[in-house]
Amino acid sequence: MPRSFDLLVVGDANPDVIVGPLATPLAFDQRELLVDSGTMTLGGSAAIAACGAARLGLRVAFAGRVGNDDAGHYVRDRLAARGVDVDALRLDDCLPTPLTVCVTRGEDRAIVTAPGTLSAVSADDVPERLLTSARHVHAASFFLMPRLAAGLADLFRTARDAGASTSLDTNDDPSGRWDTGTLAAVLAHTDVLLPNAREACRLAGLPEGIGQPGLAARALARRVPLVAVKNGADGALCDDGTTVHTTTGIRVTPHDTVGAGDSFDAGFLAARLNDRSAEEALAVAAVCGALSTRHPGGTDAQPTWDEAQAHLAPLGADAS
Template sequence: MVCFVPREDGKLRYQSDFQMKIAGAESNCAIGLQKLGHSACWISRVGADEFGEFVKRSVRAEGVSISGVTEDGEHRTGVMFKQTLAGNETTVTYYREGSAASFLSPNDISDEQIKGAKILHLTGITPVLSDSCKKAVYRAIELAKGYHVPVSFDPNIRLKLWKGQDHTNLIRDLAGRADYLLMGREEAEYLYGTGESERLQAMLCRQGTVRYLAVKNGSQGAKVCSATELISIPPYPCHCIDPIGAGDAFNAGFLSGILEGKSLEECGMIGAVCGAMATQTRGDIEGYLSKEELARLLSGQKAAYR
């Protein structure tokens, strides 16, 4: 989507000066991975309009392949607005009903896109947008399983997009198909009735098929686990301005660790650092770290500015 971010805090009714940025959980994660030195391809649909061109140019400028993006001549690109009130969490207003992205379908998912991947990352946002989006997500998972490509999934629950419908069973089903399940503590409580890592570990890793589980808990840090490990990841210090996009940055960092053969604890630490740094800007991706910046932070070094 295109995202309009006011330059000042306050209710939208009083704003007249906005910055135009991009937003979207899957594209955020792709950009985060690309910045960390990995190649990424984003699959979606955008309108054949100026906003669609802006989205494509912005994603491509970050090095992410847009070969999987379809230009839709019949439907517009989705839009959202952010509202930031001092001392309160950022809120968003969506204008994406009938958008090009909501018409994503299985026909937009090709074998070539999936079989060459090392990880397929999906979120719970796309499948609730429309029936065709849901089918596209299941098609992508089907192909990934057929080509032995691990699946990463973030429930990314957005109740505003559920429009009064209950998609809990859908999200739980998709989560159960993931090799790497990356979710917030509140999402875990919503989906499974508990945010306790030990219970989630038993339920999803020992009794289920999830290989790695990360339970993100914002300023409280995170818990990461497998069937045999349960590790607490402390929060990384930061000055939070806007938390939106932090979860996607955590995902990118965590998955980059997996791609580099890091231990579960290292994956969690990388995710925590990436997530924390993402909160220090108003845009979703502007605070995302490069591979060099991450290495410097992990080693405790300070940048030389003069």
């Protein structure tokens, strides 16, 4: 049956205010520090992934919630301008749009988020017509939206029953607890898990360190069919429980790394939805993540499909 969308993305969307790079420790006591640049751009893991996938040529819809305020209208307008269908992005009259401030320092960053509507996003914000008319459903920022997390297993089950595949990027857990009780039910209906190396280790209950991302991926691959782990400058790996693929990615001079992991997600999903193998998808994803760092924020430098393909040659991969 024809599908209205290639990809439905469920999760967080907000403005990002990005300042940096910071050359000294962040100071309080009303100290004012000067940095080289500052910008406001579209943020939120789910929103950045949705924009990246649309840039790669997928038909993308977004479901979630923002405030009925200037920031919320900014988010809707930016998503729509990048080709993402926002009919299911609700405007909340009671809660404000989330806001994130990223302070960059070298390749690292500190992230401060005022959650706003994130606490109210729930499974009820996701129309069933979208779940049953998309080829794939992706969710992000699992630990930021507890109400959505509680209903995500049912959403994924409905999508899979309708013939769609599913993926999850949990992102960080601000509480530091990494309670995987609710997550276990979601993973039972998840086809692809997309953590970074630190997240993979925390989700698998393993310490961080050299070689640990691979061990974490293998442990998580016992719970989901395919795990793709982003490992920063060390590239990425994917594991289906039997075979491991790795890529070193490509080298770029990053402006900042905000949203690079979300652009990786977009590349991986776009490649899989274009019938590429897991190995090819990993190469495409690594390229998309790297290229997204060339400009401030997560969306302005996201590549097209043709641009991503052009950068695969140095990797010795053929995903054309």
